Amino acid sequence: xxxxxxxxxxxxxxxxxxxxxxxxxxxxxxxxxxxxxxxxxxxxxxxxxxxxxxxxxxxxxxxxxxxxxxxxxxxxxxxxxxxxxxxxxxxxxxxxxxxxxxxxxxxxxxxxxxxxxxxxxxxxxxxxxxx
Amino acid sequence: xxxxxxxxxxxxxxxxxxxxxxxxxxxxxxxxxxxxxxxxxxxxxxxxxxxxxxxxxxxxxxxxxxxxxxxxxxxxxxxxxxxxxxxxxxxxxxxxxxxxxxxxxxxxxxxxxxxxxxxxxxxxxxxxxxx
Numbered sequence: 001x002x003x004x005x006x007x008x009x010x011x012x013x014x015x016x017x018x019x020x021x022x023x024x025x026x027x028x029x030x031x032x033x034x035x036x037x038x039x040x041x042x043x044x045x046x047x048x049x050x051x052x053x054x055x056x057x058x059x060x061x062x063x064x065x066x067x068x069x070x071x072x073x074x075x076x077x078x079x080x081x082x083x084x085x086x087x088x089x090x091x092x093x094x095x096x097x098x099x100x101x102x103x104x105x106x107x108x109x110x111x112x113x114x115x116x117x118x119x120x121x122x123x124x125x126x127x128x129x130x131x
Numbered sequence: 132x133x134x135x136x137x138x139x140x141x142x143x144x145x146x147x148x149x150x151x152x153x154x155x156x157x158x159x160x161x162x163x164x165x166x167x168x169x170x171x172x173x174x175x176x177x178x179x180x181x182x183x184x185x186x187x188x189x190x191x192x193x194x195x196x197x198x199x200x201x202x203x204x205x206x207x208x209x210x211x212x213x214x215x216x217x218x219x220x221x222x223x224x225x226x227x228x229x230x231x232x233x234x235x236x237x238x239x240x241x242x243x244x245x246x247x248x249x250x251x252x253x254x255x256x257x258x259x260x261x262x
Contacts, residue, residue, distance in 0.1 A: 016241035018184055021152040021174035043152035043176070045183055050205045050258075052181040053149055074181045110147035127181075 019079075029057055029077070030085040037088055037095060041069060044109070046127060053127045054118070055086070058103060059095060070100035071107055073124045097121075150210075160188055160208070161216040168219055168226060172200060175240070177258060184258045185249070186217070189234065190226060201231035202238055207253045228252075 021043055029037045038059030046053050054071035061067030072088065080087040090098070099118045101107050108114050119126045152174055160168045169190030177184050185202035192198030203219065211218040221229070230249045232238050239245050250257045 017178050018175040018240045019178050020187075021176060022156060024176070025153060043174075044149040045152060045155070045174070047148050047150050047210070050183040052176055052183065056151075079178070109149045 024055065027079075028085040029059075029072075029088050030080075030083045031089055032083075032087060034083060036085070037090060038070075040086065043074070044071065049127075051127050056107075057088075061103070067103040068100045069103050069105075069107065070095070070098045071118055073119055073122050073127065075124045075127070076122045155186065158210075159216040160190075160203075160219050161211075161214045162220055163214075163218060165214060167216070168221060169201075171217065174205070175202065180258075182258050187238075188219075192234070198234040199231045200234050200236075200238065201226070201229045202249055204250055204253050204255045204258065206255045206258070 172189040
């Protein structure tokens with residue numbers, strides 16, 4: 001199987017613009033200095049447009065306890081081959097204030113006002129267009 | 132965790148337009164008569180636009196041998212709650228003629244002419260716009 005950009009694509013291999021969902025899942029998220037913030041748990045996809053709306057970041061906790069899930073607008077994450085991770089410049093304090101749920105709970109995706117909060121927090125335009 | 136539409140959303144639960152990538156992975160694909168064609172293996176996502184380009188359909192084979200992977204344009208698949216599956220009306224013959232690779236091989240995503248073949252085969256406009 002060809003190595004994808006997410007896991008460090010070599011120059012000799014065929015480069016392409018597609019990435020597999022099961023490669024993104026489990027990919028670390030790091031600050032520019034290499035510190036690991038967390039891991040991508042899954043992607044949330046808009047059924048109608050087929051757009052990736054969020055990457056759900058799993059972070060915090062210890063031995064699986066107290067872990068949180070924060071939906072990050074997909075537009076806000078950039079894969080950095082040098083880091084071997086998605087790059088997100090967020091301090092621990094900012095991360096703790098970010099819209100999130102406990103790992104076992106489902107985010108209230110049906111509540112658009114909560115989705116607007118997320119996009120305001122990360123200062124990116126919403127995936128569904130203007131609000 | 133809230134049950135998502137992919138696994139049969141109950142009417143009492145909060146409905147929303149997002150579906151998790153790890154729920155789509157493993158979801159069956161069936162004909163209208165209920166016959167199972169195969170299973171969604173993964174999604175292929177356009178890194179730049181954030182659009183889901185393909186669902187990779189795993190089909191055929193026996194005991195893991197001879198299985199094939201066919202990229203289906205995401206626009207071509209519709210989730211059908213009655214079927215509990217994505218609906219795709221394709222005969223066995225059509226399926227065997229569809230652009231596909233052996234399960235262990237990577238599709239040549241970098242070759243746009245092969246991607247055009249896929250979209251012509253399924254008669255849907257390409258995810259990257261006009262060609």
